[in-house]
Amino acid sequence: MTTTAATGYARPIDSSAPLPSVSAWSVFVALLRRDMIVARKEIVFFLIRTTMQPLLFLIVFGFLLPRMNFVGKGYQTALLPGILAISLSLAAIQSVALPMVQDFGWTKEIEDRLLAPVPTRLIAAEKIVAGMIQGVIAAAFVLPVARIVMGPIPALTLTHGGQVLLVVLLGSAAFSSLGMWLGTAIAPQQIGLMFSVIVAPMLFFGCAYYPWRGLDVVPVMKYLVLVNPMVYVAEGMRGALTPSVPHMSLVVVGVALLITVATFWTLGIRSFYKRAIG
Amino acid sequence: MAPGGPGAPRGEIVALQGLDLEVHEGEFFGLLGPNGAGKTTTIGILTTRVKPTSGTALVGGADVAHQDVAVRQRIGVVPQRPNPDRGLNVLENLVFHAAYFGIPSSVATSRANALLEQLAILDKAGAKVEEMSGGQQQRLMIARALIHEPRVIFLDEPTVGLDPQTRLSLWEILRRLHAEGRTIVMTTHYMEEADKLCDRIAIVDRGQLLELDTPAALKQRAPGGTMIELTLGGDPASVVEAARAVDGVSKVEAQGKVLRVYSDRGGRVISPVIQAAEDGGVTVTNISLSEPSLETLFVARTGRKLD
8 A cells, every 4th residue: 555645744745857947037036036035124223223324414514503603505516426425335334234234244044045056146136136126215205305404505416316325226236246245255244344444434534525626635545535436426426416516427426336337346246156056 | 067087186185086977857855964075065066166176067058167157047045154145134135135136026026925925934024134143144054055046945954953843844944845846955064964855865084085875775785684773892803703603693893992793683693792801801891773774875985974
């Protein structure tokens, strides 16, 4: 007498049956959906973590100081695009770097995704795209808040929406890729150091709190800061949001950001692969 | 599945050397060895998480080094320590893992519920994974390894750190999976676990294959019947000859302060051996006695205990 596996955990295995084909695209979408669900659960903490610092800066320099007449009214115009640039960059970099450090460092949670039947590099690419989306969300959150805190800004226009979106996407991609690289290349115990040694100088010398043209007064610095991708995000935001004030050419911004994305994308994905496959 | 001689030098460390073995379809295969034997490296290579630097390993005909995607499609993995996705709840852990294998969420949800029920953790479906005990998390890992219905399941020391009762219930689960015809490859450093569950066992140590056979055949191969270990107060070397002369003793070894005596007559040789030691002016401080087992075979082959 043959018995059937009534106690079975799943359908009996037929090893002669062909394996179902799995499309890489559907796996990519599933991975992205997972990251978005997790991000949605943590949205409040996420926004506090990534936009608190720029918003506090905004309150002091965009609201209090102009009211005290310590800075001119025009400063707000220079500051707003910079604050947006910082918010989206911080959000993009943290959304990737922090989970990478945690996952590879101690929780090993990413293992279930590394078992997915897709090339390992696709899993890294998805993480970068998820980080990009979170950068965009941070920018979309900060813009209206900034506008409310600062009051009307005469030079601000939203007529170049396409350009704004392009700069936001490229900037998020650049910093999300950088986050992938840093998060997989740096030892977990050095993550605090990453923020003080790499991210903090990027913020302060990224022409976010002042326009690049302002550095005319310190020519050496004006050219030194060009290695900092934040400069292009901030200047790009100025060119797209406040085009009437002096800013770097959007073509230069676009080319520089594309080069940055290509570089950090390559480094980030390579470094992820090294961590994932021993 | 036919892993053949994966050698994995990582830096200066060679984790595996000439480990040639073949696991048959539907088999429950055990890799038994002490910590550092190379078991986890072997599983890492077979599950595409570690690249072998030389040699080849095939899973269901797919090469782990060059066809990693095809290999991953065929396998389910239960890790040594549970590593559930803490961003997701219990049910989501399963449904998303299925989605990573292209399984639509309606199919995955019904499969997940069935698995959770059979593994007796259905009441935790909506819970956060932190709210589960270690044993429950390990069962979740088993459900996750099964949700995409893989052909081969790899378990890396699945019962480490579990209490005895949880371990027994996990054994029951593994037995049922095996009965369904699944190929299971499990590493362990528990003799009893390998003995009770596996069809065949490979005993590995320091990256090398020492023995490969069914548990029964391996036990028969254990040397000279009962193993008696005497811990002595002095140098055992002086006692070796006298112990060897005792009737019923087939083999005597000295290692450190331990005198290892293999007896054809069970424990009956103990008292003459103690007498021989004391006649030689050496006191006996401890005695242990083991029936022919995987343990005695392992000790005989390596000169070391398993854990």
